[in-house]
Amino acid sequence: MLKKTGLLLLFSAGFLSTKAQQTIPFRITKYNNIIVKTVVNKKDSLDLMFQIAMKDGAISPERKRKADHIIFNKEEISENNTVDIGKLSFKDILFTDNQLTGPEADGKIGTGLFEGKAFTIDYDNNQFVIFDKMPDLKGFQPIQTIYDQDAFYVVGDNVIDGHRQEEGHFVLQSGYSGGILYSNPFAEEKDLNKKLKITGEKTLKDSKGRSLVTKQAVLPFFKLGDMVFKNISIAFFAGEIKTQNVSYLGADMLRRFIWVFDADRKTAYIKPSKYYSEPYYKIN
Known part of the structure; x- marks a missing residue:
């Protein structure tokens, strides 16, 4: 039974990988928050908390890391930013200034990373997976x-x-x-x-x-x-x-x-x- 289960898991993981277009690693804090390591505008290394209830990004006034290369206007809005996560690069990301976030985070990032795509929040493997087409949904x-x-x-x-x-x-x-x-x-x-x-x-x-x-x-x-x-x-x-x-x-x-x-x-x-x-x- 254990061997059969192991084979099924390997087959499922292999099948998903053929459909997957991009993966984004994350870590989970003791507060259950998802943290993504990013580089914003090629300069600012920021730990951003994933917020599924928002599309864009935000920077916290209580951040521990500098965000000197995100330029905000009088309305505390910054447009057309790039966000790099590992080998992936996302363009035209909007940030709002002075929004509180969870512990261990310098700000927030939302679902704009997955614009127009199907995506998975995989808590078993600590990663997001972005798909052009829906993956195998057996067991879901x-x-x-x-x-x-x-x-x-x-x-x-x-x-x-x-x-x-x-x-x-x-x-x-x-x-x-x-x-x-x-x-x-x-x-x-x-x-x-x-x-x-x-x-x-x-x-x-x-x-x-x-x-x-x-x-x-x-x-x-x-x-x-x-x-x-x-x-x-x-x-x-x-x-x-x-x-x-x-x-x-x-x-x-x-x-x-x-x-x-x-x-x-x-x-x-x-x-x-x-x-x-x-x-x-x-x-x-």
Whole structure:
């Protein structure tokens, strides 16, 4: 059985390599963020966090490395930049200045690297693979995606109270380290504060004294496609500040699958990665 499985894996890897046009290596931080090593405008060596919920790039004010060769205008926009990753070179990349990013990153880079192409986020081998044509999808299951304003939306089923499934739309958000973060409207409508087991709470106040309460809780069941997760760690906001208008499917959930996105961004294909059964990440 082990020999047969090994042969299948070798055959699958070999088949994918014949279809693959380009590969981009990455590393995963302890915060579940994807970091890509880049050289911008042939001069600035920057570690950029991959952000699936944006198309372009951004530079952080808290960066550790210099970005002296990215020239910004008065609107803090820089156009027509080149980004080199290994032997690959990408042109006409736009950067925005002064956007915060995840730990260990000097900025962010989005899905503009894959413009007009199908691509894979391969968490098993720590790489993106860019295709001219769709690869072999044996073992993957399709899930519908809505691509709107540079972000991917997927539908997940949430079992909050008993066995009733509550459908929700989630933005794929690789910059959020946790698994699921619910929007304020969803949390209030479904009364998550009373219906879920609360495991943690943190309160912050703004300059006007208004409170932002982050609550950690346990969701009995979550379903994406045909795959069901039990007792999943989730978060939502409470208090007077209500700015979270969309729900996130964060990096802790993204890493549990290998993802293939088609070129027209209407369908994603998923199958379990090596992280599928890892313990859930808990936001401090």
